[in-house]
Amino acid sequence: MSSSVVTRFAPSPTGMLHIGGVRTALFAWLFAKKHSGKFILRIEDTDLDRSTEENIRIIEEGMRWSGLLWDEGPDPDCPGGWLGEQGPYRQILRMDLYKAKISELLQQGKAYRCRCTKESLEHRRKESDRAGKPFQYNRGLDFGQGCRDRQYDDSAPSSIRFAMPLGGDIILRDAIKGTIQFPSESLDDWIIARWSDPGEIGVPTYNFSVVVDDVAMRVSHVIRGDDHVANTPKQIPLFEALGYPLPIFAHVPMILGKDKHKLSKRHGAASITEFKDLGFLPQAVRLTLAKLSWTPKIDGRVAESAEEEILSDAQLIQSFSLEDVQSSPSVFDIDKLYWINQKLIMNSTNEFLMQALDPFMPPLWLQREKSWKELAVSCTKERSRTLKEMADSLRFCWEAPQVFDEALVAKHLSQSHRSALQRVSTLTDWTAEGLRKGLDQILLDHHMKLKDLAQALRVALTGGTISPPIHETLLLLGQEEIKRRLLRWI
RNA sequence: GGAGCUAUCGUCUAACGGUUAGGACAGCGCCCUUUCAAGGCGCCAGUACGGGUUCGAGUCCCGUUAGCUCUACCA
Numbered sequence: 001m002s003s004s005v006v007t008r009f010a011p012s013p014t015g016m017l018h019i020g021g022v023r024t025a026l027f028a029w030l031f032a033k034k035h036s037g038k039f040i041l042r043i044e045d046t047d048l049d050r051s052t053e054e055n056i057r058i059i060e061e062g063m064r065w066s067g068l069l070w071d072e073g074p075d076p077d078c079p080g081g082w083l084g085e086q087g088p089y090r091q092i093l094r095m096d097l098y099k100a101k102i103s104e105l106l107q108q109g110k111a112y113r114c115r116c117t118k119e120s121l122e123h124r125r126k127e128s129d130r131a132g133k134p135f136q137y138n139r140g141l142d143f144g145q146g147c148r149d150r151q152y153d154d155s156a157p158s159s160i161r162f163a164m165p166l167g168g169d170i171i172l173r174d175a176i177k178g179t180i181q182f183p184s185e186s187l188d189d190w191i192i193a194r195w196s197d198p199g200e201i202g203v204p205t206y207n208f209s210v211v212v213d214d215v216a217m218r219v220s221h222v223i224r225g226d227d228h229v230a231n232t233p234k235q236i237p238l239f240e241a242l243g244y245p246l247p248i249f250a251h252v253p254m255i256l257g258k259d260k261h262k263l264s265k266r267h268g269a270a271s272i273t274e275f276k277d278l279g280f281l282p283q284a285v286r287l288t289l290a291k292l293s294w295t296p297k298i299d300g301r302v303a304e305s306a307e308e309e310i311l312s313d314a315q316l317i318q319s320f321s322l323e324d325v326q327s328s329p330s331v332f333d334i335d336k337l338y339w340i341n342q343k344l345i346m347n348s349t350n351e352f353l354m355q356a357l358d359p360f361m362p363p364l365w366l367q368r369e370k371s372w373k374e375l376a377v378s379c380t381k382e383r384s385r386t387l388k389e390m391a392d393s394l395r396f397c398w399e400a401p402q403v404f405d406e407a408l409v410a411k412h413l414s415q416s417h418r419s420a421l422q423r424v425s426t427l428t429d430w431t432a433e434g435l436r437k438g439l440d441q442i443l444l445d446h447h448m449k450l451k452d453l454a455q456a457l458r459v460a461l462t463g464g465t466i467s468p469p470i471h472e473t474l475l476l477l478g479q480e481e482i483k484r485r486l487l488r489w490i
Numbered sequence: 491g492g493a494g495c496u497a498u499c500g501u502c503u504a505a506c507g508g509u510u511a512g513g514a515c516a517g518c519g520c521c522c523u524u525u526c527a528a529g530g531c532g533c534c535a536g537u538a539c540g541g542g543u544u545c546g547a548g549u550c551c552c553g554u555u556a557g558c559u560c561u562a563c564c565a
Contacts, residue, residue: 202563203563253558302513303504304512329558331502383526385527451523470524470525
């Protein structure tokens with residue numbers, strides 16, 4: 001039990017849920033599932049100014065939609081508002097724990113009160129800049145100028161800094177990146193608790209609370225974004241100072257936009273909500289994200305055909321391994337998502353799609369018979385990349401065309417076409433079979449090709465030349481609606 | 491500026507130091523076809539650069555270049 005796997009996703013509620021965050025969470029989730037471990041969601045809201053309740057809700061909803069359900073974390077349905085034994089899972093509610101740990105460090109001389117004001121630090125930073133050196137508190141040019149050995153008590157306002165090692169290297173053994181060495185001299189004594197009034201301990205900073213929480217929640221594998229690599233050498237000595245064993249670190253590479261910069265709104269969709277609204281399936285998002293910087297190997301083999309690219313969650317979980325994750329970043333290509341989404345839609349049951357389509361459809365959709373919906377879904381699912389496109393391709397069912405393109409009318413609705421349309425409106429057997437026979441007879445009588453009649457009907461009925469196969473299009477519209485729409489052409 | 495990371499087709503990637511450098515998406519062409527798709531077949535396209543090590547380097551080492559991350563009392 002002591003060796004059981006626990007991973008976590010620890011976003012800060014300062015904005016939307018970014019697709020890059022979802023990918024990081026996905027890897028942590030896959031790893032936990034693979035090892036029958038636990039996956040924790042923890043809200044890192046120690047930035048009081050930027051964190052909001054609304055953003056927490058967005059994160060929870062986004063995670064649920066993505067299918068990344070957490071074993072421990074916030075849960076309004078549970079007593080106290082969270083699920084799990086190490087709660088609460090919002091850092092703002094865990095201040096007592098942090099402050100107790102800070103007191104310990106203070107007593108042991110592993111942390112110290114710092115009375116340097118923002119102004120003083122600003123000044124020293126500028127001085128360093130002028131000398132062409134990076135500013136590091138109590139290192140380099142600043143060595144000896146800080147409060148490290150002043151033994152200040154809490155009788156005056158102060159922040160609290162962690163006394164970092166002064167020599168040697170800090171070594172990070174990363175499950176993805178390998179061993180990385182950081183010279184201690186490139187780090188400095190960083191702030192673990194913000195400025196506070198006399199007698200108090202300020203709000204702890206991210207790098208501090210993360211360590212305390214990861215230990216308290218028994219996180220065995222810290223799987224997080226690449227952008228945290230530089231934080232890790234700060235955190236490692238803290239684990240040691242607190243007397244905690246080190247978890248295994250795994251830093252997953254970033255997801256880039258087409259211009260090789262961090263993926264953002266500029267590249268189109270970046271938040272998980274946007275992907276949802278675009279009509280992508282959660283499974284498609286998971287699969288696409290999973291295959292960035294990682295290639296699943298099924299039975300030791302990578303995909304060798306298009307079909308083999310489409311994997312189930314079970315296959316992803318089964319083949320997931322941190323060692324196989326690349327250390328280089330990758331560019332997110334939405335075309336691949338479209339393709340995977342289309343494949344998954346094609347593979348989906350009508351039952352599933354009928355329901356998945358609900359949010360994209362007008363109210364009239366909900367009133368339709370099941371058999372009608374089934375027909376609508378089955379004749380559009382092979383020709384749509386997204387749920388939204390599916391919904392769009394069924395628009396003609398509720399929206400009669402108002403304006404017609406003259407060129408289309410001239411090409412597809414000549415007098416001879418119209419006389420055939422006249423016949424269509426007089427058909428009486430509107431079963432699938434009867435309709436087929438009826439159309440065939442019209443084609444014979446009018447010496448027409450199906451192609452011509454189909455396009456004439458499309459233009460007359462939908463205003464365009466694109467629709468599901470013509471028999472299905474007619475069945476979806478129904479006899480009465482067709483008569484109504486054909487009226488102006490016959 | 492400093493610290494760190496990274497480098498195979500446009501993109502995602504595969505390749506015990508030995509392959510005509512493989513696959514997928516995108517693009518292009520042909521076939522199929524009732525429009526659009528789907529499907530089938532095919533084409534285009536890559537080891538950033540320079541040095542080593544080696545019988546042999548995409549793969550190991552060193553440098554160069556480029557990109558990214560971090561460099562906050564943000565997370």
